[in-house]
Every structure is written in structure tokens, then in C-alpha cells.
Amino acid sequence: MAQRNLRIAIIGAGASGIMSLIKMRERGLTDVTIFEKAGRLGGTWRDNRYPGLSCDVPSHLYRYSFEPNPDWSRVCSPGPEILAYLERVVEKHGIAPHIRYDSEVTRAEFQDGQWLLETTQGPQGAFDAVLVAVGVLHHPVYPDIAGLECFAGPSFHTSRWADGIDLAGRRVGIIGTGSTATQITGAIVDEVSHLALFMRTPQWILPLPNPPIPEEEKARYRANPELVDDTYRRYASDFNSGFASAVVGAAPERYAEIEAACKGYLASVRDPDLRARLTPDYRVMCKRMIMSDNFYEAVQKPNAEVVREAIRQIEPQGVRTADGRLHQIDVLVLATGFDTHRFVRPMTVIGRNGRSLDEVWANANEGYLGVTVPGLPNWFMIGGPNSPIGNFSWLLTAENQFNYAMQLIDRLRSGNVREIEPKVEAVRAFNAAVKAKMPDTIWASGCDSWYVDKNGNVASWPWTYEKFEADMREPVLDDYEMV
8 A cells, every 4th residue: 555645744943853854754755844933943052052052961972873973073062063063964964945934833733634733924734743843941931030121231041142242351140050050150250250140059060071072083083984873872871871870760879970979079169168058958960960061160260159149139230139239240141941841832732622732731741651642643742741851862862752753653654544642541551650650760859950840740751761762662552542
């Protein structure tokens, strides 16, 4: 029987959306379109342009398995280099004509076996399947602080960095202490006249040297492509059997090593008062692990100040803290992170029988294996609920989830199946297993992090990479309703 040439929509032209389009076209699907809300590809690597931006996964692991790059400049790549890599991949595979920019999907409704999509450019017609590849780090969170709009100088979220702003000799305040604030601090402290880091919650920092990759090493990679792939496999094995297993409680020895490294780095802070203010009151890795090669060195410099007092309000000239002090600053940087639980919102999604996704997710964002959602036939997600966002390399996660989704899409292509969605009982069993296993993970050890939703559920993957890979290898078709 001849295969159906499905019409498929991909939402998002970040790293996972680009990979999905390439892979679908390789499999002979020619009617595939990416709808991208911005005017350029790249997702988080497009939106974030702040000083010091880099990936916290080694470069030779943070890449597509099918697109090795022998020319990474550092052990962990700077953001602009990753964006350039994505642009080169798009050009190489000739997929740019299939990306529609400035086309945010505002509504998706399932009718008569197809999805009707509307974007900011108007109705787009019917699609046989939708693949959501929007990522989770794209809805900036702004702090609820009185007077924020009153600040007289430049003020912006880190994902909306003011291009061209000159920080030299200026007094800069940073609100937030996550990975972004850590990277910016190390990058600008020698440039500004004064840096005030407003720290509500201190973080554990893992020292991660990030030296340049020597030219002779790059030359060896260029001359021997198999060496690049060997490095990729070695990093993947080390990362997945080490860090990824430690965070879910499956590698206590490795966890102890990471904990000791974080505490050892903290001990390098000479001033005992500053060291005390930088010491977290929760276990290592409970929040997303932060890695740096210069943060503690940066905050010990004479022009740097760590402010632990609560912020009372923002005033035209600066930040006033609860002790009554006005911290005078010229530029205010909001390193306050993202709402990682919004997923496709504010898009309106109407599934089977007119039921909205907001209704389905009224109590919690729940799906099946992070890929499918009950009541949404032919709707597939990369990075959906309980995906391993903080466990593994994101691109490794995305490729595994795409391969799983593609096997379900192949059922639609066969012509024997028109609609496919997970059975409610399978979804319930999966989410019950998640909740039962989550207490074994470090995320459930007692801290507030962006993994935790409004109802106190830890929204991540509580098992090892080996289990994830096995679950993604082949769908259990008995867990699906097929029409």
C-alpha cells in the first residue's frame, strides 16, 4: 500500500524543530512546514545574547548526532557559536524555504481528523499531524517588585538584552542568581565600575574549566571524523552514567564527587562572611546545577557586592533593600529566568470533542513519556511534560523523542491509521510511576526550583538515561488508541 504524504506542521524553529524538519524530509515527507514566532531561527540561542552566554554541556556532546563539528572553539561553546552552527545546518540541508518566520501559532483545533492552524499571519489550513518543538526556556519571568517600571536607566530581562549597550564604567545591578546571572557576573565584573548581585537564594556552583580547544586538536578532528564521533560517544557515556544518574539517585558515588567539588569550590571564597552568604541551605543539585570557571573569583573582586537583603522596591536611581539602603545603579539586569511550565501557552489548543488543553492540564501538565497527550490525536511534543529537561544534553533528548514520535507518525503514513493518541489508563499509569519515583531524586530533597510547578509537582524525568533511551526506542502500541 502506498504511503500517505502527510501534511505536517512543526511549531518552533529552535534546535529541536530544525532537527525534526531535516529528519522528516530525509524520510520522504515533503509537505512539512515550521512555524516560527520570531524573525530568525535559533530558539534560546537566538533570544539570549547576554555577555558570557555559553552552554553548560560540552560542545562535542551538544550537537546533532548526524552533524559533527570539528571546529568548536571551547570545551563548552559560547552561545553565538551554537547559533551559527544551527544556521549552517539549516543551510547545508536546504530547509530554509520550509520555515515561516513571524508566524506564531495562536490557535490549533482538531476537527474531522485534522488540525486546523491559525498563526499571526492568518489561517494556515489543515494538517494531518502537529509536532510541537517550542522548548521550555522562552517565556521570561519578570520579578514582582514594586516600582520596577520607575527605574530611570536601562532595564531589561536577560533574554531581551539591550543590543549595543555599553557597560564600561557603569554601575550594574543584577537581580537573580541562576546560571544566567552567574555567567554575566563573570563576564562583566572587570568592565563595570560596580556590580551589585541581588541574591535571594545562593546556588551551588560546580567548577567547570572552559579552556579554548587548541588548533592542533581541531586539526585532528578535521582529519579524522571518526575521532569526533568517538568524543561524542565518550561524553554521552560519561554524562549519562555520571551526572544524569547522580541526579536521580542512581549513582551515589558520583553524587558524592559532585557534592565535594561544589563544596570545595565554595571553600575558595576567602572572606568567611561572604562565604556564608554564598552558602545554600539545600542539597547540591536540588536546583539546576550551575557550572562556572570564574564566579567565585568574580564576586570577590573589590568592585563586586553580593546583596542578600530582600528588595523592598525599585526607585529611579536604584534598588532599595529591606534594610533601608538605596543601591545606586545605572543599569538594571533582570536574570529572573523563565516560566518552564507554560509549554505552548498562550496558544489556544482545542482537542477531541472540543476540549481545550487548558482543561486537560487544569491540575497539572501531564502527558505520556513527554511526547503525547490524551485527547490530542496526532499531536506530538518534544520536551513535553516530564521530559528530561535537566538531566541530559537537550539535543540528545530531542533526537530520542523525535524518533519515538516518528514511529507513531509512520503509523499515520501507512494509511491504516488516521488518528492516534495515548490511552487515558496508560497516561495515568505513567504519571503515577513518575510520582512514585520522584522522591528518590535530588529535586525532591527540599528546595524551590523551576522544576517544581504551582502544585508542587516536580516536572522532570526521575529515571536514568538508559531507561529513557529504552522507552524511546519503540512505542508500546497497546498504550495507544488508534482509529
